[in-house]
Amino acid sequence: MTTETNSAYWQGVRDGAPFFLVVTPFAMLFGVVATEAGLNVAEALSFSVVVIAGAAQFTALQLMVDQAPLFVVLASALAVNLRMAMYSASLTPHLGRAPLWQRMLIAYFLVDQSYACSIMAFEKHRDWSVAQKVAYFFGVVTPICPMWYAMTLVGAWIGSAIPTEMGLDFAVPITFIALIAPMLRTGAHRAAALASVVLALGFGWLPYNLGLIVAGIGGMVVGAQVELVLRRTGKWVDP
């Protein structure tokens, strides 16, 4: 490592460090919920290592507990992760010229926090070389991703000791609502969420959890259309 990449790496570590506080409880909660769903410690940990995406992991787990068919589980959890494609597109101008093996590692570690820190830092330090940007990215990841694995493990151990009567069935809904609420920044986001709720309840009678697919697609279309209207009338504010 040169001095420049070294200092970019450590700046990344410093910027990523506060997210320790966010990732720790989420990972533990996933471990707890996974053991409540009947997964053993090794399975819960494998889930976090292989998938490394909290909301999608909770989604897949909840739907498997609900006995949803395999394709609905996969389609819904992947839909939750579609935003990763957006992150990938947005980082490509900065990191697209890094060696292939580095881009593969970056893709694996591309999560909400590493994206948010990186894109802000890259916009600010436009003079950084590709190597410095890569070093920064891995700096951010260092305090976050190992913690995701370790705390899943801790949660899975604790989970086997918690009695089920404590209302844990509702841990996933509460977590999801808490994640969604701050995302409702624009009228378009609020309209998408409202449409999604109405459609999910209205089509709840469909077999194979297909109501979820209807509501997901419907919510996206409503959000996009409301955004267009807001843009046309000059009321759109970038979130």
Place this chain on the structure above:
Amino acid sequence: MIDRLELWIVIIGLGLGSFGLRFVFLGLIGDRPLPDWVLRHLRYTAVAVLPAIVAPLVVWPSATGGAFDPPRAAAAVVTLAVGYFTKNVLLAIGLGAATLIGGIALLG
């Protein structure tokens, strides 16, 4: 009980699929920008999919066999309000969980 084969298909399928979504532009497509209409729909995937998963769980909770349950409904409302107004995810979870536990203790 979750079927073991299904669990591993989901873990591996979701792992490969998520990696694919993260790698698609960075690794394969290069600098070409996405069409606007695609980006516009991608922006709303999370707020379209997550509420659809949550809404039935709130209105018809599995723990009560699908009967409406005041403590769970109250916890959902508190979580939403705290998250929306404070933008603090952990505070929203904490107060939502406290409402649920308090509600179950009070109402049984």
